[in-house]
Amino acid sequence: MxxxxxxxxxxxxxxxxxxxxxxxxxxxxxxxxxxxxxxxxxxxxxxxxxxxxxxxxxxxxxxxxxxxxxxxxxxxxxxxxxxxxxxxxxxxxxxxxxxxxxxxxxxxxxxxxxxxxxxxxxxxxxxxxxxxxxxxxxxxxxxxxxxxxxxxxxxxxxxxxxxxxxxxxxxxxxxxxxxxxxxxxxxxxxxxxxxxxxxxxxxxxxxxxxxxxxxxxxxxxxxxxxxxxxxxxxxxxxxxxxxxxxxxxxxxxxxxAAQSLSAEIEALEQLRNAFLEGLSGLAGVTLNGSDTGRVPGILNLSFEGVDAESLMLGLRDLAVSSGSACASATIEPSYVLRGIGLSDEQAHRALRFSFGRFTSHEEVVFASAQIVDVVTRLRSVR
CATH class of the missing domain: 3.40.640.10 (Type I PLP-dependent aspartate aminotransferase-like (Major domain))
Structure with a gap:
């Protein structure tokens, strides 16, 4: 596998x-x-x-x-x-x-x-x-x-x-x-x-x-x-x-972390940009959170017309999350997303993507292409 x-x-x-x-x-x-x-x-x-x-x-x-x-x-x-x-x-x-x-x-x-x-x-x-x-x-x-x-x-x-x-x-x-x-x-x-x-x-x-x-x-x-x-x-x-x-x-x-902080921040920013560039042709993608006052390694996105559970099932080659790992035992929508004003339906459409030191450019390009493919397919069978 x-x-x-x-x-x-x-x-x-x-x-x-x-x-x-x-x-x-x-x-x-x-x-x-x-x-x-x-x-x-x-x-x-x-x-x-x-x-x-x-x-x-x-x-x-x-x-x-x-x-x-x-x-x-x-x-x-x-x-x-x-x-x-x-x-x-x-x-x-x-x-x-x-x-x-x-x-x-x-x-x-x-x-x-x-x-x-x-x-x-x-x-x-x-x-x-x-x-x-x-x-x-x-x-x-x-x-x-x-x-x-x-x-x-x-x-x-x-x-x-x-x-x-x-x-x-x-x-x-x-x-x-x-x-x-x-x-x-x-x-x-x-x-x-x-x-x-x-x-x-x-x-x-x-x-x-x-x-x-x-x-x-x-x-x-x-x-x-x-x-x-x-x-x-x-x-x-x-x-x-x-x-x-x-x-x-x-x-x-x-x-x-202290020695490599500046370089890691720059690398994560580049990974984030590459990931979002790969999703740029996909309509109905909404950023949850801030596009400016944030760390570069965490990205929370909602996908219109697709629930997160179905999307994760389709993304078998990606390890992603629908919220905090400490709350993953519940199927309730994220209390964080509801807390910033999202409806239950909107929160159920969200996934968290987080990048790190060992994430490669090739991996984020592959991941974004997989997401575009699965979201497009799920939307076509609604």
Whole structure:
């Protein structure tokens, strides 16, 4: 069977081969397999040194202090730790988020609502953005946290985090940002983005699954309550034996991303343009999201007269998505697309295409030709 063309990089990226090579060195008996918390022998010291080196690599990509990086199992845990840890059992407080956040934020905020926390759900504009004015208009005297994503995982749309963060910093309100889809795809700088808590993921940046990080600002200190207890690791914010091999992998992946960011952005832009050029002769194709304020690697399109399920069945040689991988178990139309004003029918016609480091020009040309062929055929038999 011919290997399908992979156009679902927003769901996960393959591990970069050089990352995998480094990870193996921290697994086997002839490598550095010790527990980083073992301070009484060289095996532990070597593992701890590797962990701290990776911490610096992750921090460097977002221009943070390494002491501000807390290891987690992924961005989902980072989001949970940030939001639950900031609210920490208080019920007389107010939280602001949006209706099109990742499920890791949406479900966590719903969980808080069920425990007496007041949550305001902001509605985005038709391109998927939340404006600073919306956030400012929703603030209350007891607002303690705002949680918004930097890049939307289904649309690729970028929020104005710097402006929103500056306003919140002046008011002393904590700002949590899910940057899982932003790191390695656009410049991220916490020295110019006034963010207090930022969720990061390894497997979205050509690192392994099962590892992530939470940036926790230190100046002045942001206090969050641990959600996992049992040893006081990570300065008391997240207990558990650190997976050295995964941490090394995430660090190496973030180091590569920092070195190649400009070139990768340019390459993804070229792939996106080639893909859209291949679809230019097909009528009834609508872009969902923004054509300007977005990252180049994520593209959400609706095809008039064709439902996404039928289209995916016809595109057997392509690996694409009808929305977030975390919501793919449901046949309901995307809540993100409905959130930006699409009808259920319009949302059911949409597919997400996402490109990455190992996508070739030939693959996107082949993919666009396949889409034109299948859409034309499906429309002819309606």
């Amino acid at each position: 011919k290997k399908p063309v992979y156009l679902d990089y927003a769901a996960t990226t393959p591990v970069d081969p050089s990352v995998a090579d480094d990870m193996v060195r921290y697994l086997t008996p002839d490598g550095i397999f010790g527990n980083p918390a073992s301070r009484s022998h060289a095996f532990g010291w070597q593992a701890e040194a590797a962990v701290e080196s990776a911490r610096k690599q992750v921090a460097n990509l977002i221009h943070a202090d390494p002491r501000e990086i807390v290891w987690t199992s992924g961005a989902t845990e980072s989001d949970n730790l940030a939001i639950k840890g900031a609210v920490a059992g208080r019920t007389d407080v107010h939280v602001i988020t949006s209706t099109i956040e990742h499920k890791a934020v949406v479900d966590t905020c719903k969980w808080l609502e069920g425990r007496g926390v007041d949550v305001t759900w902001l509605k985005p504009d038709h391109e998927g953005r939340i404006s600073p004015a919306q956030v400012e208009g929703a603030l209350r005297d007891n607002t303690v946290l705002v949680s918004l994503m930097l890049v939307n995982n289904e649309l690729g749309t970028i929020n104005d985090i710097a402006s929103i963060g500056g306003m919140l910093r002046e008011r002393g309100i904590l700002f949590h940002v899910d940057a899982a889809q932003a790191a390695g795809k656009m410049p991220v700088d916490v020295t110019t983005m006034p963010v207090d808590l930022m969720a990061l993921s390894g497997h979205k940046v050509y690192g392994p699954k099962g590892i992530g990080a939470l940036y926790v600002r230190r100046s002045p200190d942001v206090k969050i309550e641990a959600q996992i207890h049992g040893g006081g690791h990570e300065r008391g914010m997240r207990s558990g034996t650190l997976p050295t091999h995964q941490i090394v992998g995430m660090g190496k992946a973030f180091a590569i």
